[in-house]
Amino acid sequence: MVFVGGPRQVGKTTMAQAILNASTQGGRYFNWDYDEDRRDILNKRWHDRDRLLVFDELHKYPRWKGWLKGIYDVSHEYHSFLVTGSARLDVYRRGGDSLMGRYHYWRLHPFTLDEIPPGMTPEDAYGRLMTVGGFPEPFLDGDEREARRWRKERFDRVLREDIRDLEPIRNIQLLGLFVDALRHRVGGMITLSNLAGEIEVSPKTAKAWLELLERMYLVFAVRPYSRSLPRAILKPPKVFFFDNADVIGDEGARFENLVATHLLKRLHYLEDREGHRCELHYLRDKEGREIDFVILKDGAVQELIEVKFAEENISRSLRYYVERLRPPKATQIVAMLKRPYSSGIISVVDPLSYFSGALYD
Numbered sequence: 184m185v186f187v188g189g190p191r192q193v194g195k196t197t198m199a200q201a202i203l204n205a206s207t208q209g210g211r212y213f214n215w216d217y218d219e220d221r222r223d224i225l226n227k228r229w230h231d232r233d234r235l236l237v238f239d240e241l242h243k244y245p246r247w248k249g250w251l252k253g254i255y256d257v258s259h260e261y262h263s264f265l266v267t268g269s270a271r272l273d274v275y276r277r278g279g280d281s282l283m284g285r286y287h288y289w290r291l292h293p294f295t296l297d298e299i300p301p302g303m304t305p306e307d308a309y310g311r312l313m314t315v316g317g318f319p320e321p322f323l324d325g326d327e328r329e330a331r332r333w334r335k336e337r338f339d340r341v342l343r344e345d346i347r348d349l350e351p352i353r354n355i356q357l358l359g360l361f362v363d364a365l366r367h368r369v370g371g372m373i374t375l376s377n378l379a380g381e382i383e384v385s386p387k388t389a390k391a392w393l394e395l396l397e398r399m400y401l402v403f404a405v406r407p408y409s410r411s412l413p414r415a416i417l418k419p420p421k422v423f424f425f426d427n428a429d430v431i432g433d434e435g436a437r438f439e440n441l442v443a444t445h446l447l448k449r450l451h452y453l454e455d456r457e458g459h460r461c462e463l464h465y466l467r468d469k470e471g472r473e474i475d476f477v478i479l480k481d482g483a484v485q486e487l488i489e490v491k492f493a494e495e496n497i498s499r500s501l502r503y504y505v506e507r508l509r510p511p512k513a514t515q516i517v518a519m520l521k522r523p524y525s526s527g528i529i530s531v532v533d534p535l536s537y538f539s540g541a542l543y544d
Contacts, residue, residue, distance in 0.1 A: 184255060184264035184282075188470065189291035190400035191341055194319050199237045199267050210235030210263075215243050216383060235263045242268040255285055269345055273397045273479065287302045289421055289455045292448040293317030293425065296538035305535045312441055316428030334428060338362070341401055354457055357382055361392050365422050367432040370384040372419045373404075393422070403447060408464035412469045418467050423447075435492040438518045438534075439475065444491050445538050446476060453480065472500040472511075486512040487499045493519045495528055505529060 187195050196214075203210050213220040221230065224244070229236060238512040255264060264286075266272065268323045272288060272394045292299070294317040297370040299308045304437070314330075315321040321330035322524040329435045360382045364420055365373070379389035382484075404420040424430055430437045443463070450461035462479040466487075487510050489501045495517055505513045505528065520533040 184251075184259075184266060184286035185312075186272040186286050186288045187265065187267045187291055188272045188288065188400065189269065190293070190318070191345060192318055192320065193293055193400075193425075195269070196239055196292055197319075199239060199265055202265065203235055204236055206235050208234035210237065212239065214239040214243050233262070237265045237267070239267050240269065241266050242270050242272060252282055252285070255282075256343055259285075263454065269341075269400065271400070276412075282529075287455075291452045292317065292444070293450065295323050295445045295448055296535060297445070297449075305539070309535060312427055313434070313437055315426065316349070317444070318426055321428070330428060334426070339428075340510070341399060345399060346395060352454060357384060358392055362396065362401070363391065363431075365396075366424070366429055369423055369430045369432060369435045370421060371429075373422050374419045380522050405463055405476070406444065408466045408479070421465055434518070437450040438492050439490045442516055442534065443476070445534075446478065446488070449479070450537050458481045466504065472503055474498075474500055474504050484508050484510045486510055486514060488513075488516045491515060491517045495520060495531065497526055497531060500531060526531045 187199070189195055191276065200212060203212055209232055211229050212503060213224050213229075213236070215221055215224065215238070218523075224238065224241070238251075241251065244250065251264070251266065254262075294308070294312070296308060296312070299305060311317075311322050311325055315325060316330065316334075321333050324330070325349075337346055338359075342359055345353075346358070361378070361384075364378055364381065368378075373393075375389040375393065376386040379386045382389075384392075393402070393404065397404060402422050402424050404422050405421045407418045421438045425444060426436060427441050430440045435514060441532060447463055450463055453459045454461050460481050464477040464479065465475055466474065466477050467473040474487050475490045478486040478488065480520060485502055487501060489498045489509065491498070497515055500514060501513060511526075514537065515529065515531045516529060516534055516537050520531065523530070523532045523536060527533065
């Protein structure tokens, strides 16, 4: 089986239906949100000649894992399975996974600078990513007013429908305040106990909410890196949004979020396709020296990345950690860079040049 996870409205259904339409052996599409399809799913009602079975949003069925395991074990010689969902389907990360060894997991991301539609220039794509975000509908349309309306409707559906289907949240209004607080703090360290105090919930609730928002692909947390650095300290996570336009703040915060989403997309690709264990961290030590992103592949540091909106001089912290960690690559990505240059192994580049390059080998 193939599982495809990703944020709501990122294009999972469109992709699944395109795969189904391109199939030469025929198949059938089921959406758990539709009453007729839901009844057919529960009654296992399809034809033997439907070789490809697509189950969309199946994770909303509370017993979906056991149900799917039974179907697969009985009929995998006759059917192929494509399962999509707007919540994490990579259930192998938790203990007692009854589906272990029966599926491959892929994560679908919004558009980025290394995935530009034909007819659109890199400069235009960058402008849209910084204003309307990379989700297909607003990105392809390019209308900021329509994008704001689309985003509001998407937030309402995620908070009031999708999350409600997965978890019993007593006060959706407070969860909305929690999300808004995160939108104003992109790029900064998030101390959940302080944030919980502001909206008058317990730190335990705030921690559970953050994990839930991660499961729903609304946000992702970047946690500190401390290995091999005796003076590094464990700090709270930083939180970024899958939709770059969700960020509330100055252009610097939105640009750092853009870089974070691009890096995560590349690392997820290496994990899902090549099987490498990839990690995205930040680094800060007791003296306050900080690096925005540390890329790890199979436990080894691959690259240090510092993000600046306008500052072209190489960060002192980046130079310091290059000497300490000796990474194969170090980069400072500058949004408003006039001319790229290098100093030792450190490259100072603009985002268009950096993200047009190849993935990590």
